[in-house]
Structure formats: C-alpha cells, structure tokens
Amino acid sequence: MFDRLKSMKTQVIYLLGFLTLAVSFLAGWWQMPYARREVTTIDSTFTELKTVRMSASQLYERGGDTSMIECYSCHEQGSSPVLEFNEYGELIWEEHTIDFELEHGSSHLNEYCYNCHNQENLEQLKNAEGMVLDITQSNVLCGGCHGTTYRDWTVGIHGRQSGFWNSELGDHKHEDCVSCHNPHSPAFQPLPPWPGPQSLRPVHPSSLDSTSHEE
Amino acid sequence: MAELKETNGQMSRRSFLRQSAYAATGLTALAASLSPLLEYDEAPTLDDFLQKHYKELSEEEMNTILAGIEDEVEKEYGVRPHVRDLKPMSGVEFVYALNLSRCIGCRKCVHACVAENNQSRDPEIQYIRVLEMPNGTLDLTESNHEYDPELVPREGYFYMPVQCHQCRDPYCVKACPVEATWQEPDGITVIDYDWCIGCRYCMAACPYWARRFNFEKPKLNAEQINTDMSYLGNRPRPRGVVEKCHFCLQRVREGRYPACLEACPTGSRKFGNILDPDSEIAYILKNKRVFVLKEDSGTRPRFFYYFDV
Numbered sequence: 001m002f003d004r005l006k007s008m009k010t011q012v013i014y015l016l017g018f019l020t021l022a023v024s025f026l027a028g029w030w031q032m033p034y035a036r037r038e039v040t041t042i043d044s045t046f047t048e049l050k051t052v053r054m055s056a057s058q059l060y061e062r063g064g065d066t067s068m069i070e071c072y073s074c075h076e077q078g079s080s081p082v083l084e085f086n087e088y089g090e091l092i093w094e095e096h097t098i099d100f101e102l103e104h105g106s107s108h109l110n111e112y113c114y115n116c117h118n119q120e121n122l123e124q125l126k127n128a129e130g131m132v133l134d135i136t137q138s139n140v141l142c143g144g145c146h147g148t149t150y151r152d153w154t155v156g157i158h159g160r161q162s163g164f165w166n167s168e169l170g171d172h173k174h175e176d177c178v179s180c181h182n183p184h185s186p187a188f189q190p191l192p193p194w195p196g197p198q199s200l201r202p203v204h205p206s207s208l209d210s211t212s213h214e215e
Numbered sequence: 216m217a218e219l220k221e222t223n224g225q226m227s228r229r230s231f232l233r234q235s236a237y238a239a240t241g242l243t244a245l246a247a248s249l250s251p252l253l254e255y256d257e258a259p260t261l262d263d264f265l266q267k268h269y270k271e272l273s274e275e276e277m278n279t280i281l282a283g284i285e286d287e288v289e290k291e292y293g294v295r296p297h298v299r300d301l302k303p304m305s306g307v308e309f310v311y312a313l314n315l316s317r318c319i320g321c322r323k324c325v326h327a328c329v330a331e332n333n334q335s336r337d338p339e340i341q342y343i344r345v346l347e348m349p350n351g352t353l354d355l356t357e358s359n360h361e362y363d364p365e366l367v368p369r370e371g372y373f374y375m376p377v378q379c380h381q382c383r384d385p386y387c388v389k390a391c392p393v394e395a396t397w398q399e400p401d402g403i404t405v406i407d408y409d410w411c412i413g414c415r416y417c418m419a420a421c422p423y424w425a426r427r428f429n430f431e432k433p434k435l436n437a438e439q440i441n442t443d444m445s446y447l448g449n450r451p452r453p454r455g456v457v458e459k460c461h462f463c464l465q466r467v468r469e470g471r472y473p474a475c476l477e478a479c480p481t482g483s484r485k486f487g488n489i490l491d492p493d494s495e496i497a498y499i500l501k502n503k504r505v506f507v508l509k510e511d512s513g514t515r516p517r518f519f520y521y522f523d524v
Contacts, residue, residue: 011233019240025247041439046326049477152523156495157314159482162472166304166488169470180482188481190366194322197360198339 335433
C-alpha cells in the first residue's frame with residue numbers, strides 16, 4: 001500500500017489536500033450559521049404583575065377614580081333604567097358611560113342587568129337569593145353561581161397569586177374576581193404568544209433575514 | 216517512504232523541500248486545532264482552580280467566593296449584584312402543581328423566568344418548555360413546542376409547560392460523575408456551577424429535557440440583570456456548564472413564589488410546601504386528580520399536572 005505513496009505527485013496531492021483542510025478549519029469555512037436572536041431586553045409585560053383590571057375594593061383602597069361606580073352621579077335616585085328587549089328577547093342597551101360588552105355566559109340567558117345589579121339601589125349588587133351586597137363584596141356574588149370556583153379561590157388555588165407562600169414571612173396575595181375577569185364579559189380573550197425556543201438547527205445563509213446576527 | 220538520496224551525509228534539496236512542506240502542513244493543522252484558544256479569555260485564577268465543592272466550603276470561603284462573584288459581575292456588566300448563599304428552610308419540601316385547564320400557552324412564564332434567572336439571551340436558554348398538545352391525548356410524541364400562531368389558546372389544543380420537576384428519585388443526580396448536582400433537603404435539585412465539568416451526562420439522563428447547556432459564554436443584557444442573586448441559583452453561569460430550573464430558590468427560600476407563578480396571567484401555577492397540611496398545594500394533591508409525566512420512568516417528580524374543568 002505504501003508503494004503508491006512513493007511517487008512525488010501523490011505526496012504533493014496529499015500535502016495540498018491536508019493544507020487546505022487545515023486552512024479551512026482555521027478560517028471557519030465549515031461553520032454553518034443559525035438564526036440567532038439579538039440580545040434584546042425582555043418586554044416588561046412578562047415581568048409585569050399588575051392585573052388587567054381593578055376591583056372596586058382595590059379602587060377605593062388605592063384612591064383611584066371612582067366616578068365610574070358612582071351611579072347616582074348620572075342616574076336619578078329612586079329610578080332605575082328600564083330594560084328593553086327586542087323581538088328575540090335580546091337586551092337592547094344604549095351606550096353607557098362604561099364602555100362594555102355584555103357577554104356573561106355563552107347562552108345569552110344572563111343578559112339581564114338586574115341578575116347582578118340591585119334595581120332599587122344601583123350602587124349595590126344583589127344575588128339570586130335576594131341578598132343585597134356592597135359593590136366591594138362582588139366575590140360573594142360571583143360565588144353564588146360559580147360555587148366550585150369560589151371555593152377554590154377561598155382556599156387559594158384559583159386565580160393569580162403573588163407574594164409569599166410562607167405566610168409567616170410575608171403576605172400571600174390573591175386577587176378579587178373582577179381584577180382578572182371583566183364581570184360583563186368574563187371570558188379571557190386569546191393573546192398572542194411570546195417567542196418560543198430558539199432553534200439551534202443550522203440554516204442556509206440565504207434564509208437569514210437582515211435582522212438576525214450572522215457569525 | 217521512498218529512498219532518499221543523500222549526498223555526502225547532507226540532505227538533498229528535494230528531501231529538504233519535502234520535509235519542510237510536511238512540517239508546514241503539520242504546523243498549520245496544529246494551529247487550526249488550537250485556534251479556539253484565541254477566544255479564550257476566561258483563564259481561571261488559582262483560587263478559582265482550587266475552589267472546593269459547595270458542600271465542603273466553610274462560611275468564610277463562601278463569603279470570599281460570593282464577593283468574587285459580585286466583583287466579576289460588576290466588572291462585566293457594570294452593576295454590582297447582591298449574591299447570597301441561601302440555605303434550605305427546615306420542614307419544607309417544595310412541590311409544584313399546574314392546572315392544565317387554565318394554561319393558555321402564552322409563554323409569559325418562560326420569559327419571566329429568563330428575566331429572573333439571568334439566563335443567556337444569545338444563544339437563548341429557556342428553562343421552561345411549553346408543549347402544545349392536541350386535545351384528548353397525553354402522548355408527548357404529539358406535542359409541538361415551536362408553536363407560533365397569531366393567538367393562543369388555539370382551538371383543539373391544550374398547553375403543558377415542562378421544566379425541571381425536582382424529582383424525588385432524580386436520574387441526573389445519579390448520572391453526574393463529579394457530584395456537581397445533588398438534591399437539597401427542601402427538594403430542589405441544585406447545581407454547583409463551579410464544579411460542573413460540562414460532560415452533559417445529566418442531560419442525557421433526564422427524561423424531561425429539563426437541563427440546558429451553555430455552549431457559549433452566556434450573553435446577558437446589562438440593563439436587565441437581576442441583581443438579587445444566589446450562589447446555587449441565578450448568578451451568571453460560565454461557559455460549559457449545565458443549568459436548569461431551580462424553582463427560583465433565591466425567592467422560595469425566602470418564602471416568596473417563583474417568578475413563573477407570579478407571571479402567569481391565568482393563575483395556572485400553584486406552589487407550596489407539601490409538608491404543611493394547610494397549604495394550597497396540599498389541598499390540590501388531596502382534592503384534584505393530579506398526574507405526573509412519564510410516571511413509568513420511576514423518577515417520582517414533584518411537579519404535578521391536573522385538569523380542573
């Protein structure tokens with residue numbers, strides 16, 4: 001076998017071959033780029049702990065703008081809005097100060113304001129048993145129909161939590177129902193998802209767009 | 216080799232050229248193989264080199280090391296962190312539960328974790344992997360972790376985030392040849408990043424793909440460094456070590472919730488001390504139909520999933 005290596009030509013060919021190989025490793029000709037993301041700052045929405053809404057009790061606590069829940073600033077005392085229904089039994093409502101959609105439950109059977117609001121006193125709530133509740137006690141009202149969820153919430157296993165798991169070291173905080181759920185349209189809307197895992201599969205350089213960082 | 220003619224004991228021109236050509240090729244190849252050293256800027260100091268395993272460190276040694284880490288981070292990123300060595304609390308065993316009926320696959324937990332734990336942004340490391348599964352199956356071969364629709368949750372799918380389960384019978388701990396990873400009394404499997412040799416046996420052993428490797432020096436964003444660090448937790452890692460979810464031990468060992476739990480907008484994640492019978496996690500394990508992934512593997516994870524509705 002080594003007879004073949006005796007000729008000068010073969011040796012030169014091998015020599016040039018290995019030399020090229022050595023240069024290629026040094027210069028990095030074999031490296032395939034993959035689509036890399038820039039080192040960006042993380043959007044603060046990922047680390048934001050505020051809820052999307054504030055419940056009435058939170059509003060009062062924080063001294064926020066309570067004009068939206070002071071119903072008698074617009075409505076007359078002693079009179080309550082008369083509800084009108086169309087031929088299909090659907091509620092017709094005019095635009096209200098609070099811009100809202102009414103979709104509490106997919107069956108449309110809940111489109112009756114006085115299921116939850118107290119007709120005699122608009123600033124209060126009334127549950128199905130006729131018990132009058134303050135607007136800051138809305139959780140009890142929700143629990144009247146959503147009992148299993150309310151039970152889970154009182155134990156602490158429903159809904160968002162923050163703070164301390166160890167109550168001796170700090171406060172465990174869980175939110176009111178309406179801090180996450182809009183009472184008039186409680187279903188959560190779909191969100192756009194945030195970026196997933198960056199694939200480490202090599203890509204052809206031509207498919208990299210201009211924003212990615214090439215090696 | 217051919218017979219080389221030598222005249223008067225001296226080398227011929229031909230043989231000189233040939234031998235020098237071989238020598239040049241050999242030297243080039245050697246230079247090529249050593250070229251990664253051109254980028255090597257992390258030569259260890261003698262103290263780094265002689266640093267003992269975490270379990271053998273005395274308090275003064277640990278304080279020196281922590282100060283050293285603070286200095287390094289300050290030099291590199293311009294902010295001085297506060298690095299602590301938090302010990303496990305007694306009478307505590309951490310368990311995590313995740314309500315699959317609530318998870319919408321938004322991946323907020325993934326990125327809150329990246330921010331909290333100073334993970335490399337480029338190449339990007341994410342401890343939590345959210346799997347999109349079609350309704351009606353728990354067969355993980357049907358999962359998709361690269362989902363990127365316009366809006367989530369997608370109709371007909373549910374979402375299952377997976378991270379380190381801090382198993383009660385961890386395979387990774389058994390596989391580590393140098394005992395760089397072990398399980399602490401509060402249930403968290405930790406890694407001593409200064410002891411890890413980067414062999415990645417633990418990554419092969421883990422049935423849940425929970426561990427990540429730093430193939431390159433992690434690139435962090437100096438503006439978003441979380442300066443509240445711990446030695447075993449979220450201090451910046453060097454190149455060539457394995458890292459994974461540690462239940463945010465810099466938070467939970469002070470009684471707080473992990474970052475992923477606080478970020479979750481639907482409240483799918485639940486966490487607590489299972490040794491406390493009044494904790495919410497104890498309530499979940501007693502009252503909800505919980506299950507674990509890959510139960511047949513025998514790892515006995517501390518991460519439970521359940522459907523609520």
